[in-house]
Amino acid sequence: MKQHDPRGWLFVAPACLLLGVVGLIPLVTVINYSFFEIFTLQSRFWIGTEWFRDLITAPRFWASFGRSALFSTFVLCIQIPLGIALALCIPRGRIWAGAALAVLSLPLLVPWNMIPALWLSLMNDDTGILGQWLVGYGWPAAWKDSAVLTWVVILAMDTWHWTSLVVILAYSALTTIPDPLYQAAAIDGARPWQVFRHIQLPRLQHVLLMAVLLRFMDSFMIYTEAFPINAGGPAEASLFLAVDLGEEIKAFNYGPSAARSVLYFLIVLSVAWVFTKVQAKLDDPNPGVP
Amino acid sequence: MIPRRAWPVIKLALLGAFILFTSLPLVQMTVLSFTATLAQDGLSLGETTLRNYRAIWADPSLRAAFGNSVAYVLINIAITIPVALPAAFAFARLSFLGDKHLFFSFIAFRITPPVVLTLPIFQLFSVLGIVNSVTGIALAHCLFNLPVSIWILQGFIAAVPREMDETAFLDGYSRPRYIWKILLPQIAPGIAVTAFFCFMFSWVEVVFARILTTTNGKPISMALGAMFGFQTDIGMVMAFTLTSMLPGALLLFAMRNHLSRGFKVGRV
Numbered sequence A: 001m002k003q004h005d006p007r008g009w010l011f012v013a014p015a016c017l018l019l020g021v022v023g024l025i026p027l028v029t030v031i032n033y034s035f036f037e038i039f040t041l042q043s044r045f046w047i048g049t050e051w052f053r054d055l056i057t058a059p060r061f062w063a064s065f066g067r068s069a070l071f072s073t074f075v076l077c078i079q080i081p082l083g084i085a086l087a088l089c090i091p092r093g094r095i096w097a098g099a100a101l102a103v104l105s106l107p108l109l110v111p112w113n114m115i116p117a118l119w120l121s122l123m124n125d126d127t128g129i130l131g132q133w134l135v136g137y138g139w140p141a142a143w144k145d146s147a148v149l150t151w152v153v154i155l156a157m158d159t160w161h162w163t164s165l166v167v168i169l170a171y172s173a174l175t176t177i178p179d180p181l182y183q184a185a186a187i188d189g190a191r192p193w194q195v196f197r198h199i200q201l202p203r204l205q206h207v208l209l210m211a212v213l214l215r216f217m218d219s220f221m222i223y224t225e226a227f228p229i230n231a232g233g234p235a236e237a238s239l240f241l242a243v244d245l246g247e248e249i250k251a252f253n254y255g256p257s258a259a260r261s262v263l264y265f266l267i268v269l270s271v272a273w274v275f276t277k278v279q280a281k282l283d284d285p286n287p288g289v290p
Numbered sequence B: 001m002i003p004r005r006a007w008p009v010i011k012l013a014l015l016g017a018f019i020l021f022t023s024l025p026l027v028q029m030t031v032l033s034f035t036a037t038l039a040q041d042g043l044s045l046g047e048t049t050l051r052n053y054r055a056i057w058a059d060p061s062l063r064a065a066f067g068n069s070v071a072y073v074l075i076n077i078a079i080t081i082p083v084a085l086p087a088a089f090a091f092a093r094l095s096f097l098g099d100k101h102l103f104f105s106f107i108a109f110r111i112t113p114p115v116v117l118t119l120p121i122f123q124l125f126s127v128l129g130i131v132n133s134v135t136g137i138a139l140a141h142c143l144f145n146l147p148v149s150i151w152i153l154q155g156f157i158a159a160v161p162r163e164m165d166e167t168a169f170l171d172g173y174s175r176p177r178y179i180w181k182i183l184l185p186q187i188a189p190g191i192a193v194t195a196f197f198c199f200m201f202s203w204v205e206v207v208f209a210r211i212l213t214t215t216n217g218k219p220i221s222m223a224l225g226a227m228f229g230f231q232t233d234i235g236m237v238m239a240f241t242l243t244s245m246l247p248g249a250l251l252l253f254a255m256r257n258h259l260s261r262g263f264k265v266g267r268v
Helices: A006-031 A052-057 A059-091 A095-108 A114-122 A129-135 A147-174 A177-185 A190-219 A240-249 A254-283 B006-033 B052-059 B060-093 B100-112 B114-129 B134-157 B162-170 B175-186 B188-201 B207-210 B220-224 B234-255
Strands: A037-039 A044-046
Touching: A006 A037, A006 B060, A006 B100, A006 B114, A006 B134, A037 A254, A037 B188, A037 B207, A044 A059, A052 A059, A052 A254, A059 A147, A059 A190, A059 A240, A059 B006, A095 A114, A095 A147, A095 B188, A095 B234, A114 A129, A114 A147, A114 B234, A129 A240, A129 B006, A147 A190, A177 A190, A177 B060, A190 A254, A190 B100, A240 A254, A240 B114, A254 B100, A254 B114, B006 B234, B052 B234, B060 B100, B060 B134, B060 B188, B060 B220, B060 B234, B100 B134, B114 B134, B114 B207, B134 B188, B134 B207, B162 B175, B175 B188, B188 B234, B207 B220, B220 B234
Parallel strands: none
Antiparallel strands: A037 A044
């Protein structure tokens, strides 16, 4: 059991202070702005919830909301199982495991604004390694005209960029399983699937929950990487939630961008709330008993 | 049913296939970085050359960008770790009123998209006078690095046997002195891993880096962005991208055996 001690707050105080300055104060500012029509920061008018009403009645908002939700669903359905599978595939030996993890993590080191540039070069039908090869198999050179193919490229790019994070998290959980458990399973003649279901998966739960949370939020609010691939096209088919916010901020539209920010933060909060509920359920030793 | 002996082969094949997929864009980048992509200096298009790398070395603004990136990452780590360490200790060892809620609100800041807070952070930092400086970026990046650091460090601290605390307290150590003298050497690899992840998430970040450096203190990602224009020398862009990845790659290989040790406990 952890020791009960209210002095714990003293230890977290510096962290609260720092996050208060770089997180909470800006957040409160944004919430404040979202109720104003702002011409300059000196002349502004209270307009209540008008920005919010404009926002949630706009079909454009709900369309991009739907696209982002669908994108995140794809991302989770691809990257979480793939990440677990790869973590299970990583060889047991210390040398090879380290080398495999390091190589897989290389994409995390590419500056985010270069990731679309890398993929556009790769998919170039003239000079790109993958582009040239794919065109030989009937991949159209004008793939940017197709909404489906644009999504395929963006999903491949995101999988390339972020799967290694899931692998690192899943692998770290797998290494905590003591060998005797595997030996017992082998003695009982367990099939690989049974080993996974009853020994490995229970150990993975907590870390996977974190991986799902991180991957969900980061893909739901994908901004820097997705837009340059096809400028949100064709016909807005790859226009995700964060793009509009980015555009409004670039134009210094304080009010509308603040309202949008608040709305997005509410999404973050509700996701975090669901996360705590799931976490509490995982921690509950005897589910169903109040 | 798949025979037992086939499993290692299948595993190796899947891993190999994904590593191939991972390396494709990186190979493309490397090839382009050694190719002349603009016809100049008497080179024709597509010729293999070292010109891109020489051009980077000769450009003082690119060298400055490299220095800026190193500077803000180091400042960020120097702020993040000392602040995260006591918090991680508290979350790993103590129970206090509201500890779970606090941890989740920290995580909520990690998953808040930076673009949501860019405008007020820009204003706040203008007032504080740290716009267009590496300090500003370093401070802004604490928003996502601090929660992640606390999370990683508390995993490492939780793995240290509790008996060690008790023995130390019996020996008359105070908590801060215990953390400094006994816990810190125990979790040294954890601190290295945390610093590495801070480096990794901070080095490649774009949104804060863009809004906070309009005239001065531009880091690598902004220098790369500025290289795109009417006539983009994509070979040089790729060469600079590759160069920017080298310090990270070195650290990554140095840390490879510790990489996956920090996330063992995913709960408070």
